[in-house]
Amino acid sequence: MTELMICHCRHHPDSHLSHAAAVRENPANAASKGQGNRRKRSIGYFDKFWSPGRTLRITFVNDAEESLKQAIFAAACKWLPYVNLSFELVADDDDDSEIKIYTGGTPELNYSVYGTDALTSAGASMVLGVTPDMESFERTVIHEFGHALGAEHEHQHPDANIPWDIPKVYEHYASKGIDKATVDENVLARIENSSLRKVPYDRHSIMHYPVLQALTQGDWEVGINSQISEKDKAFMRLAYPHD
């Protein structure tokens, strides 16, 4: 049985604050500000990528086991060959760290804020409930770190024409206690075009949720993607170039 994961990601509610932080960190983030504007009082689409070449410090805000910290760090580092960034694991509860991880929740609760939104949030920027004994551990950590590097969901790509059976999607997630707003934001909504998102839609992306056939019309499904795809690599190389 394909277990559908959902990460409870939300963009920062204050888009002006979020935009200011994104542009201060990396002026290139402003360049993709689009015309499309579905959200009222939004200032349009912009990217939330870190400044290429920098080191992101990773800290744990709760008392996590050393073995868990090392396993999370190792999985996160799978992105490093494709980005011009470094990761550094620093002492617990280091206030200056860019990525602050809380591991004390439940296995189902995993999320990260998007990229530079971490600069605007107090407390943990990422929650990881998975543990290394779980089959879903590595792919979940890689997926959440994809968000921490500014990637959004691939199933929400502007060209993802997933034939969702929408009432069944709501019903499915409601049975897991997930509300409609979270489903809208993390499953159904399409992301607006940006200058950097010129990499074609890829159903094999680690940022794509599994799609159950029962939740689509006709013969359409996506299995569990466990690895960084060629598209994911291309996207990250665009976001974090070496020059």
Ligand SMILES: [Zn+2]
């Ligand atoms: Zn996600």
